Amino acid sequence: MHATRQGGWVAPMSAAAAPRRRGPRRALTDGEILDAALDLLDGGGPDAASVRGIAARVGVAPNAVYTYFPDKAAVIRALVERLIGEVDHDVFADRTRPWRERVEALALELRERLSAHPGAVALMIGGPMDGPNARALNERLLHVLTDAGLDGTQAARAAYLLIVYVFGSIALEVADGHRAGSLPPEPDRVARRQAAFAETPADRFPLSAAAATTMAGYVSTEQYLWGLGRVLDGIAAHGETRRST
Amino acid sequence: MHATRQGGWVAPMSAAAAPRRRGPRRALTDGEILDAALDLLDGGGPDAASVRGIAARVGVAPNAVYTYFPDKAAVIRALVERLIGEVDHDVFADRTRPWRERVEALALELRERLSAHPGAVALMIGGPMDGPNARALNERLLHVLTDAGLDGTQAARAAYLLIVYVFGSIALEVADGHRAGSLPPEPDRVARRQAAFAETPADRFPLSAAAATTMAGYVSTEQYLWGLGRVLDGIAAHGETRRST
DNA sequence: ACGCTCCTTGGACGGCGTACAAACTCTGTA
DNA sequence: TACAGAGTTTGTACGCCGTCCAAGGAGCGT
Numbered sequence: 001m002h003a004t005r006q007g008g009w010v011a012p013m014s015a016a017a018a019p020r021r022r023g024p025r026r027a028l029t030d031g032e033i034l035d036a037a038l039d040l041l042d043g044g045g046p047d048a049a050s051v052r053g054i055a056a057r058v059g060v061a062p063n064a065v066y067t068y069f070p071d072k073a074a075v076i077r078a079l080v081e082r083l084i085g086e087v088d089h090d091v092f093a094d095r096t097r098p099w100r101e102r103v104e105a106l107a108l109e110l111r112e113r114l115s116a117h118p119g120a121v122a123l124m125i126g127g128p129m130d131g132p133n134a135r136a137l138n139e140r141l142l143h144v145l146t147d148a149g150l151d152g153t154q155a156a157r158a159a160y161l162l163i164v165y166v167f168g169s170i171a172l173e174v175a176d177g178h179r180a181g182s183l184p185p186e187p188d189r190v191a192r193r194q195a196a197f198a199e200t201p202a203d204r205f206p207l208s209a210a211a212a213t214t215m216a217g218y219v220s221t222e223q224y225l226w227g228l229g230r231v232l233d234g235i236a237a238h239g240e241t242r243r244s245t
Numbered sequence: 246m247h248a249t250r251q252g253g254w255v256a257p258m259s260a261a262a263a264p265r266r267r268g269p270r271r272a273l274t275d276g277e278i279l280d281a282a283l284d285l286l287d288g289g290g291p292d293a294a295s296v297r298g299i300a301a302r303v304g305v306a307p308n309a310v311y312t313y314f315p316d317k318a319a320v321i322r323a324l325v326e327r328l329i330g331e332v333d334h335d336v337f338a339d340r341t342r343p344w345r346e347r348v349e350a351l352a353l354e355l356r357e358r359l360s361a362h363p364g365a366v367a368l369m370i371g372g373p374m375d376g377p378n379a380r381a382l383n384e385r386l387l388h389v390l391t392d393a394g395l396d397g398t399q400a401a402r403a404a405y406l407l408i409v410y411v412f413g414s415i416a417l418e419v420a421d422g423h424r425a426g427s428l429p430p431e432p433d434r435v436a437r438r439q440a441a442f443a444e445t446p447a448d449r450f451p452l453s454a455a456a457a458t459t460m461a462g463y464v465s466t467e468q469y470l471w472g473l474g475r476v477l478d479g480i481a482a483h484g485e486t487r488r489s490t
Numbered sequence: 491a492c493g494c495t496c497c498t499t500g501g502a503c504g505g506c507g508t509a510c511a512a513a514c515t516c517t518g519t520a
Numbered sequence: 521t522a523c524a525g526a527g528t529t530t531g532t533a534c535g536c537c538g539t540c541c542a543a544g545g546a547g548c549g550t
Contacts, residue, residue, distance in 0.1 A: 168413020
């Protein structure tokens with residue numbers, strides 16, 4: 001009697017619109033648990049978001065959590081789902097705007113949402129994102145691309161490419177520590193990165209050294225948009241090619 | 246007395262070309278520890294690559310590992326470095342071949358190496374890849390791009406974009422379970438994925454449903470090369486644009 | 491032959507995810 | 521109104537994990 005399945009997606013266990021359950025009143029809600037998990041995630045990185053930590057934060061025995069979610073993985077999935085659900089669809093739903101603007105808006109919105117919770121990025125790429133909100137977002141992206149004139153196959157491929165780019169970018173940023181808060185305190189993290197940049201052996205890796213100083217000067221959003229621009233160029237060019245042949 | 250640093254990169258602790266140490270002979274080498282770690286990683290996913298597991302596999306007490314590496318993170322870093330070091334540079338070092346072919350060769354080679362050890366992908370994006378081998382690989386990529394006529398700034402940006410694409414693709418493939426062995430046994434993983442595809446609610450997400458069936462039919466290498474092609478198109482087009490203006 | 495250095499080990503600490511059984515609280519029914 | 525049973529919460533426990541400490545043993549330099 002653990003969790004109901006629908007389409008491969010394992011939902012939390014709260015009876016949907018419960019008519020009133022049998023036993024004693026539940027002390028918590030799924031949302032409160034996710035709130036606690038997110039707080040811990042933001043405060044101390046993925047490792048801090050432990051079942052015991054969550055339980056302690058909401059003032060409950062560790063095992064009580066397992067009444068709300070079948071296991072820790074389900075908590076993580078639900079949390080990821082919630083974060084994806086916070087993406088504002090209105091920004092890129094407007095079909096009168098150029099499709100590139102719409103995709104850029106989507107990419108920026110997604111990045112902004114995820115950047116608020118860097119620890120969550122590791123959780124997202126730790127498993128498939130196949131919850132309802134993730135599906136809805138994918139659907140929106142496909143809509144934009146078909147609006148741009150791509151057929152079903154091309155839209156599918158382009159959507160996957162864009163997803164790879166967006167999540168890959170953010171994941172690498174977090175991994176490289178460009179984005180603060182990706183890991184627990186570790187106060188000298190920035191210093192270590194700068195040292196790594198500075199001490200790149202310029203004699204052995206001259207191009208890397210030059211590139212490092214170049215990249216270090218970028219506002220990372222700038223590089224993000226540049227890469228996105230190239231990806232969109234490639235998608236657009238491919239459409240033109242196919243149309244002209 | 247733990248580990249020597251050089252340029253932000255924390256190397257293993259074995260004295261480089263030791264003239265013969267004082268105490269008793271070391272029972273192991275760094276390499277043997279990494280071998281064991283890799284075996285466990287391949288066999289049981291990232292969780293199986295534990296310090297205790299490694300120690301048991303090489304027939305030694307868990308603590309003995311800490312004589313070779315300062316902590317588990319260092320073992321992981323060294324392992325990632327080794328895997329990156331296995332990439333064959335000769336394939337794309339040939340300056341007579343077109344630059345697109347060379348980048349494609351690099352991308353395919355890297356993917357092949359990482360696909361042999363799916364569990365390692367999560368480890369790579371879990372921290373910065375700033376070891377010597379990673380730097381050398383980056384240097385090679387920059388060479389190819391400058392050979393293609395890009396200036397330093399553009400080469401740096403394009404290289405970062407390509408790195409994002411390659412690692413993002415592989416990471417998402419592993420996360421989605423398209424690549425077997427990414428996690429422990431979990432025997433019905435493939436079945437779950439197929440179920441997720443099949444049970445995509447076609448009424449609520451029609452485009453996603455169509456895309457899912459489309460993507461499911463792809464050999465993933467095909468999609469990988471398609472996306473890479475678009476990225477390269479975008480990079481090439483950008484160069485043309487700048488050159489013509 | 492001795493002393494010192496270094497490796498290795500047993501044991502322990504605190505933390506993790508989670509299974510089990512008991513205590514308790516409430517609802518539906520008799 | 522009383523009771524049965526469903527459902528929540530908790531204490532306890534198991535087997536993992538990464539890592540520290542103190543003790544023991546092995547080998548080189550003197």
